[in-house]
Structure formats: C-alpha cells, structure tokens
Amino acid sequence: MYTEKSFVLKPADADKKWHLIDATDKVVGRLATEIANVLRGKNSPKYTPHTDSGDFVVVINAEKVKFTGNKWNDKVYYRHTGYAGGLRERTAKEQLERKPEAILMNAVKGMLPKNSLGRKQLTKLKVFAGSEHAHSAQNPVEYKF
Template identity: 45%
Template sequence: MSKLLKGINTAGLNFRLVDAKEQVVGRLASQLSRILQGKDKPTYAPERDQGDVVIVKNARHVEFTGKKWDQKLYRWHTGFPGGLKERPAKLEHAKDPTSVLRRAVYGMLPKNKLRKERARKLRIFPDEEHPFAQHPQLVPWEMAPHRRRVKEPLFELPEGFEPLNSTAYRKRFEHMLQPEAMAEVVKQSDAVIPAAEPAQSA
C-alpha cells in the first residue's frame, strides 16, 4: 500500500471509496474531480492541494449514454509524420478498463501545476478487489442520484376543453396513452368546429 502512494503526502486526508458500477462516466468524473480538488471541504483554496485520496472500484462496469461507446474517439500522436492515431471508446475500454474513467477525470481537473499531483491521488481498479480494503481511514462515498425526467401518464382533459395544437398534442403523448384513450383524443381533436359568422357591416 505504501508503494502505491509513494511520494504523496496523505496527512489529514481521507480515503474515499467509490463504486463505479453502472455509473455514467462523465457524471462520475465531474464528482471525482471535485473531491480531488478538495472543493467539498470548507477549507478549499484553489492554490493548495487539499483533496482526498480517491479509490475507485468496478471501473470495468462504467457506462456511456447514447452511442458514445462507438462514436467517442481517443486520439494521440506518435511524434512521427502522419502518426495521428485514434481508437473508439469500446476498444479503449477493452484494452484498459481504467483508462476511460482516468482520462475523463484528468480532463476535468484544472490545467495548472497541481493537476498531476491531484491526478496521482486517484487510484482506479477494474474489479471489486483493491489493496486499500483494510485501510483504517477508508470512507465509502456514494454519488448523488441523478434526477431523471419521468414521463407521467397524460391526464384527461376536462369536458369542453381541447388542446390548442392537436397535432403536437397527439405526437408528444401518443406513446403514453392506451389505444382506447388515444382513439378518443383523435376523435375529439378531429372534430370540426363551426367557424364564427362574419359580423354584418352597418
């Protein structure tokens, strides 16, 4: 354990244990960067390195939203002419399960002289096992739940009321309604409303 943190002053610091299983890479990385900077402490100062040591387990089971596993690319240059290389996130994760999360956290740290020192306090392990299990200062840390938008079922319109835009109303909520309710909405929205009679000129 001492070799893993060689050269790092851990006096007065906590050891945060984070479970990355089924966590979104970007959202998790933004929270880890706050801990590494010490922004969650009342004594935070941007010119001092007071962030805690972060131990991440189950990095093999992180997730991406959308199609980022295939579309997100990691690029680097070999230093030779025409040496620009790239690799999709899926292959990068298969080669090194800790690389994707490490790159995300490193990119969210401030670009200054403290960046490397803060990044050294991040220890990522692909599975459940890690050498800090018996550390006396190890504190479990859980990420705050993400507020996801929940689509509630459509409420019934009171009698005599109709949507202003029946086309948009049906297009947005048709997947929420039962077939019988949807047929009733279509019937009401397609009803022909008689036009107002023109005012007679005097």
C-alpha cells in the same frame, strides 16, 4: 476598522482521507465530476483553490461504467506515438476492452486544472478495473453521492 481575514488552508494542515467509489452502472461524466471535486477538495468547507487540499479516491469496477447515447461507438480516444504520422485512435468500446481504467482517468484529468497542481491532484486517483484494489491498508470509506 475591523476586517475579517480569509481562511487559507496550508498544505501541511490538510487532513487527507481515502474514499472508495464503486463505478458500477455510473455514467462516466457525472462520476468524473464528483471524483474531480473530491480530488480538488471542493466537497470540504476548508477548500482553498491554490492548495492541494483534496482527498484520495479509489475507484473499483471501472469496466462497468456507462455512457449515454451512442458514445460507445462515436467517442474516440486519441494518442500519439511521438513519430511522424503516429496518431492512434480507439473508440470507447475498444478502450473499454484494452484499458478500462483509462476511460475514467481521461475524464477526470480533463476536469482538473491544467497546471502542476492539477497533475499532483491526479496522482491521488487510483482506478481499478475489477472489484479488488491494492489500498485496503488505507481503510478507504465508501463515498456516497
């Protein structure tokens, strides 16, 4: 009896491309979903869940993202200093003023696997607040969605 073998992509065979995404007037959650899919490789027919088969993503204009509803005032970002009573919080508006890249990084991080593979995939995300980026040598192709 003939059984068809499943395709398994080896990490060395993964052809990693560079994508450029302009975040101007994009809703954070919807944009983060697309970015997470590209980082994981789910947009490719060669997707293998346990392999890092995704592409690199460069995001520009991160300070021009949008939230729906009243999230600019209601959404809170937490971090801890490591000391007792060291819980710090910022609203989304304060986060945009101080670290606009962190808004998108946190959203994408929450959509990736919570293991060593997810941490490795997150390193392929490069977020820049302005329209200039440091990865022009990689010739990123504009990603349409």
